[in-house]
Amino acid sequence: ANGVRFYHEKVINHFEKPRNVGSFPKNEKGVGTGLVGAPACGDVMKLQIKVDDDTGKIVDVKFKTFGCGSAIASSSFMTERVRGLTLEQAGQIKNTEIAKELSLPPVKLHCSMLAEDAIKSAIKDYKSKRVAAAATTVPSG
Numbered sequence: 001a002n003g004v005r006f007y008h009e010k011v012i013n014h015f016e017k018p019r020n021v022g023s024f025p026k027n028e029k030g031v032g033t034g035l036v037g038a039p040a041c042g043d044v045m046k047l048q049i050k051v052d053d054d055t056g057k058i059v060d061v062k063f064k065t066f067g068c069g070s071a072i073a074s075s076s077f078m079t080e081r082v083r084g085l086t087l088e089q090a091g092q093i094k095n096t097e098i099a100k101e102l103s104l105p106p107v108k109l110h111c112s113m114l115a116e117d118a119i120k121s122a123i124k125d126y127k128s129k130r131v132a133a134a135a136t137t138v139p140s141g
Ligand code: FES
Pocket: 040, 041, 042, 043, 067, 068, 069
């Protein structure tokens, strides 16, 4: 019963007071956006990272999740987890870690998978934008 209580408090805390909800302004620099859906239920998660180009570290994170409480809690948890990490470190976070931290039941595993997919997709987006920016940089003069 202790475990159940703990589970509820931790998930409910991230559910009732989700951290870092929102999105960055359209032209904000250094932002990567991940938008993913869960085939199992149709829920959608958008997660954005803001990266310091020099250090390669994630300095800010925002999310919007249209989904169940576990998906919201997972994304809220993820935003706190990846702040300050390098892209490589952030890309290695597994949904099983989130599920364990939030004590999600097996039926809610796919909700935490959304958060893993979303951060990976955001990292990929950031990297592809960097490549695109480098390719379109025309030397002046
Ligand atoms: Fe729709 Fe999870 S099944 S909120």
